[in-house]
Amino acid sequence: MPGPPAVPSSAPAVALDQLASEDALRLAVLLAGEVHAVRLDEGALALHALTPRGEARVALHPDTRAERYLMRVREALAGHAMGSPGGYPVHLRRWTRSGHASPKNLEALLRLGEPEAVTAVSLSANLTDELARRVWWAQPTSDTARAMLGHDAVRRGAMGPVLAQHLLEHLPFEEDPDAAIASVAAVAAAGLLDAAARGRLWRAAQHRPHYLIGWLAHAPLTLPPAPARAVPAPVAAAAQAGQPLAALLVRCASAEGQGFLRALALALEKPPTHDATFRVLDAAAAWFADARDAPPALPDVPPAVHAAVCALAATGRAAAEPVLGRTTAVGPLMRRHLAPVLQPLLQHLDVLRTTP
Numbered sequence: 001m002p003g004p005p006a007v008p009s010s011a012p013a014v015a016l017d018q019l020a021s022e023d024a025l026r027l028a029v030l031l032a033g034e035v036h037a038v039r040l041d042e043g044a045l046a047l048h049a050l051t052p053r054g055e056a057r058v059a060l061h062p063d064t065r066a067e068r069y070l071m072r073v074r075e076a077l078a079g080h081a082m083g084s085p086g087g088y089p090v091h092l093r094r095w096t097r098s099g100h101a102s103p104k105n106l107e108a109l110l111r112l113g114e115p116e117a118v119t120a121v122s123l124s125a126n127l128t129d130e131l132a133r134r135v136w137w138a139q140p141t142s143d144t145a146r147a148m149l150g151h152d153a154v155r156r157g158a159m160g161p162v163l164a165q166h167l168l169e170h171l172p173f174e175e176d177p178d179a180a181i182a183s184v185a186a187v188a189a190a191g192l193l194d195a196a197a198r199g200r201l202w203r204a205a206q207h208r209p210h211y212l213i214g215w216l217a218h219a220p221l222t223l224p225p226a227p228a229r230a231v232p233a234p235v236a237a238a239a240q241a242g243q244p245l246a247a248l249l250v251r252c253a254s255a256e257g258q259g260f261l262r263a264l265a266l267a268l269e270k271p272p273t274h275d276a277t278f279r280v281l282d283a284a285a286a287w288f289a290d291a292r293d294a295p296p297a298l299p300d301v302p303p304a305v306h307a308a309v310c311a312l313a314a315t316g317r318a319a320a321e322p323v324l325g326r327t328t329a330v331g332p333l334m335r336r337h338l339a340p341v342l343q344p345l346l347q348h349l350d351v352l353r354t355t356p
Contacts (some may be wrong), residue, residue: 018072020061027073030056031080037110037118037134038077042070047113050137074113081111110134122147129157136162142170142179146186155190164192168201177210177272181279185214193219209266210276216263217283223263225255230356232300244290246298248309252352260287265349268342272331274324277338278317284345285316305355308348315345 016024030049037050045060062069082105106124109117110131118139121131132154135144145163148154154163167183174180184201187193193201193215202224205211215223231239231253238246251257264284271277291313297306323337335342 016076019069019076020063023058023060023073026058027076030058031077035111036107037138038113039138040070040073040113042066045070047073050134055137077111077113081108106131110138115139119144119147125151127151128153129159132157132159132163140166142167142174142183146182149186149190149192155192160190160192164190164197168197171201171204171211178275180208181210181213181276183214184211185218185279188215188218188222191219193222198222198224205263205266209270210272212263212267213271213276213280213283216260216267217279217286220260220283220287221256223256223259226258226262226353228255228258229253229353234299235301238298243298245309248288248290249298249301249305252309258353261349261353265346265353268346268349270335271338271342274320274330274334277320277324277334281315281317281319284312285314288313288315302355304351308351311348312345 016028019027027047034052035049036052039048039050040046041048045062045066047058047060049056049058060069060073106121106126109121118135121127122135122139122144127135127148132148132151135148136159145166149160149163149167154160164187167187171180171183174183187197201211201215205215212223231250235246235249239250252261264280264287267280268284271280288309291309297303319341320338323341324334327334327337329337
């Protein structure tokens with residue numbers, strides 16, 4: 001077989017000469033231009049590249065075992081992108097997965113054809129909206145979308161709505177309840193649950209109430225409202241004066257508060273996993289936090305109402321840890337173990353939703 005053609009100085013000649021001549025030529029031409037990201041399709045034996053002009057595809061023609069040949073291709077890519085012909089450098093693996101990739105390395109990492117390197121960029125604190133676009137082309141998965149929505153630059157950019165739409169559209173196909181909860185939490189925390197999405201999510205949550213948990217935690221006041229309840233005048237006055245417990249009671253009685261309590265009750269009835277239980281209890285504790293150091297009572301507040309907010313404020317994951325620490329059960333069996341924890345909380349919520 002004739003040797004590979006001469007390679008532009010910017011391309012990794014030493015690595016390319018290990019490839020089939022046809023592949024070496026096409027990769028040399030490709031890498032001589034501007035490449036934003038690379039993705040290897042191991043099944044189809046093809047290299048895809050994102051360029052300013054769109055997507056390019058190079059079919060690969062292994063002259064040895066496919067696995068070994070793909071390793072050679074990755075060596076060529078690493079040599080071109082980072083001057084590291086040995087592939088994705090080991091020292092970078094240690095740092096980039098934890099979000100510590102150097103800003104100057106981010107663009108180069110996307111040209112390695114390494115899923116691990118793409119994940120590193122998605123986690124980087126220096127991720128930009130443009131880099132997010134390239135990451136999404138290279139690795140359009142729900143894990144990637146959740147990671148990138150954690151960055152303000154992406155939330156505010158053009159990619160934010162794209163990632164949020166993906167996560168919400170894929171919820172019905174997400175078999176792992178904890179992953180579904182994380183998806184909703186990522187979209188809600190990013191402020192990307194618009195009115196239409198909230199309507200669809202609420203309807204779906206009637207059958208899959210764990211969808212509500214991330215929503216409860218990150219955007220509680222955007223849940224569908226329920227009829228407001230009257231607040232005694234002394235409590236309203238105390239709230240106006242800045243009394244935290246009174247303000248909490250007023251918030252609970254509002255249409256938004258009653259909507260939160262309704263959704264919280266739905267989610268508490270059927271948490272599917274340990275993590276879901278911890279998350280929903282933490283969401284409850286956060287909402288009722290102002291009752292933790294509450295005075296013994298407020299004028300015109302029924303004792304049952306005062307007891308309810310104090311009990312809900314005292315919850316959180318610590319309430320379930322003694323039970324869940326002794327079992328690996330999930331689903332209905334887990335909920336039976338948790339009944340002594342969850343049932344009293346549901347009764348307290350009923351008090352806050354029905355007591356005049």
